[in-house]
Amino acid sequence: MKKILFYSLTMSLLASACQPKEAAKDFATGNLQDKRCFVVIGNEPFSPAGNVIGLENSYNLAWPEAGMLTPEAERELLIRTFGDSTATSFAEAAERLLYLTWGYEEGDAEIQLLELKTDSIADTLQYTYGHLESSCTVNGNLATFLIKDDIFVVGAAHGTYSAQYVNVDVKKGSIVHIEDLMDTTRLGEAIRLAVSDLDVNEDVRGCLFDEFAEADRLPVPVDYLVDSTFSTITVVYQLYEVAPYACGIQSVVLPVYWLAKHVPFTQCGKELFDLTDAKAVAEAK
Numbered sequence: 001m002k003k004i005l006f007y008s009l010t011m012s013l014l015a016s017a018c019q020p021k022e023a024a025k026d027f028a029t030g031n032l033q034d035k036r037c038f039v040v041i042g043n044e045p046f047s048p049a050g051n052v053i054g055l056e057n058s059y060n061l062a063w064p065e066a067g068m069l070t071p072e073a074e075r076e077l078l079i080r081t082f083g084d085s086t087a088t089s090f091a092e093a094a095e096r097l098l099y100l101t102w103g104y105e106e107g108d109a110e111i112q113l114l115e116l117k118t119d120s121i122a123d124t125l126q127y128t129y130g131h132l133e134s135s136c137t138v139n140g141n142l143a144t145f146l147i148k149d150d151i152f153v154v155g156a157a158h159g160t161y162s163a164q165y166v167n168v169d170v171k172k173g174s175i176v177h178i179e180d181l182m183d184t185t186r187l188g189e190a191i192r193l194a195v196s197d198l199d200v201n202e203d204v205r206g207c208l209f210d211e212f213a214e215a216d217r218l219p220v221p222v223d224y225l226v227d228s229t230f231s232t233i234t235v236v237y238q239l240y241e242v243a244p245y246a247c248g249i250q251s252v253v254l255p256v257y258w259l260a261k262h263v264p265f266t267q268c269g270k271e272l273f274d275l276t277d278a279k280a281v282a283e284a285k
Contacts, residue, residue, distance in 0.1 A: 027068060027143045027170045029136045032090075033060040036098040037116040053154060054127030055113075057098045062136040062145065063090060064168075073168065073175045080166050081134060081147050097132065126154045139228050142176070142272070143168040146225075162238050163249055165223045178224050178235070181269035182259075188217035190262040191235060191252050200253045207247035218242060218252075230273050231256055 035058035061081065069077065078093055079085050087093035099113075134147040145166040152159030167176045178184060192215065195201045195208070205213075212218055223236035237243070237250040256273045265275055 027136075027138050027168075028065040029062040029068075030065055031060070032063050032094075034058065034094065034098060039114045039116060041112040041114065043110045056127055056129040057100060058130075059094060059097060059132040061132065061134045063134075064136075067173075069168065069173045069175075073173055076175055077145065077166055080164055081132070081145075097130065100130070128152060128154045138170065139226070139230070141170045142226060143170050144225055158245065160239060161249075163223075163236065164238075165225045165236060167224070167226070176268075176272075178220065178222075181233075181266060181272065183264045183266070184220050186263050187220050190259060191218045191220070191254070192216060193262065194252055194254050194258075198253065198255075198258075204243075204250050204252055207243040207250060209243060212242050226272075233259065 036056070038055040040053045040055050064074070064077070078087065078090065082093035082097060084093045084096060087096060130149070130151045132147070132149045134145055136143055136145050138144075145168070147164040147166065148162065150159060150161045168174070169176050178187070192212075195204050195218070219237075219241065221235050221237050221241065223238070225234050225236065226232070227234070233254045233256060235252050235254065237252075239245055239249060241250070243250050256275070260273075260275055265273070269275070
C-alpha cells in the first residue's frame with residue numbers, strides 16, 4: 001500500500017513538473033494608416049518657402065488592440081508615438097498630426113489650407129513633410145514597438161528623424177522601462193565601458209561628442225531593445241544626444257552576462273534574462 005501511495009505521489013509530482021510553461025498572451029495589433037496632402041497659401045510670403053507651400057503628413061502605425069495595454073501604458077505609448085501630451089486618444093493625436101500646419105500661421109498672413117485630391121504633392125511645389133510609422137514584434141512575453149518618424153521642413157539644411165523603442169510586458173500589459181530591469185545608477189558607467197572595451201561598439205567610440213568621449217559615463221537613454229535570444233540589450237541614443245547629426249542615431253550593444261558583472265539586475269531583469277547561471281555571469285568577458 002505504501003509503495004502504491006509513493007508511486008502515485010511521485011507520478012503526480014513528475015506530471016506537474018513537466019507541465020508546459022504558460023503560453024505567452026496573444027498580443028494583437030492592428031495596422032492603421034492615413035495621409036493628407038495640402039497646399040498652404042497666404043497673402044504674405046513664408047520665408048524661405050515663398051507664399052505657396054506643399055504640406056504632406058502621413059502615418060502607418062501598428063497599434064495594440066483594445067485591452068492589450070493598461071490605461072497607463074496606452075497613455076505612455078500615445079505620448080511616445082505622437083509626442084503630444086495633451087491628446088487623450090489615438091484618433092485625436094492622429095488628427096492633429098495629419099492637419100498640423102507646421103507653424104506657418106504666423107504674423108498677419110491669411111492662410112488657406114487646400115487639401116489635394118492626388119496622392120502626392122505637385123513636383124513644382126516646395127514642400128514640408130512628416131511621416132510617422134511603427135511596427136511591433138513579439139518575443140515570448142515581451143512586445144517591442146519600434147516607432148520611427150521622419151520630418152523635413154522646407155528651407156532647412158536637413159530633416160530630422162528618430163527611432164524609439166517601447167517594450168511591453170505582454171502578460172501584464174505594462175511598459176517595461178530600463179530601470180525596471182536593473183540599477184540604472186551604475187548603468188551610465190557600464191555603457192561608457194562597453195563603448196571603450198567592446199569591439200562591437202567601435203563605431204560609437206569614434207562618434208562621441210568630446211564631452212562624452214572624455215567622460216567616465218554616458219547618459220542613460222530611455223530607448224532600448226532586446227535581441228530575439230535575450231542575450232543582449234542595446235541602448236539607443238537619438239540624434240544629437242551623444243554624437244553629431246552626421247553620425248546618426250547611436251546604438252550601444254551590452255551583452256547581458258557582461259552587463260550583469262557591472263550592474264545589479266532587479267528580480268524582474270533576472271527573470272527576463274534568466275540570470276540564474278552564476279558561473280556563466282562570472283566568466284563573462
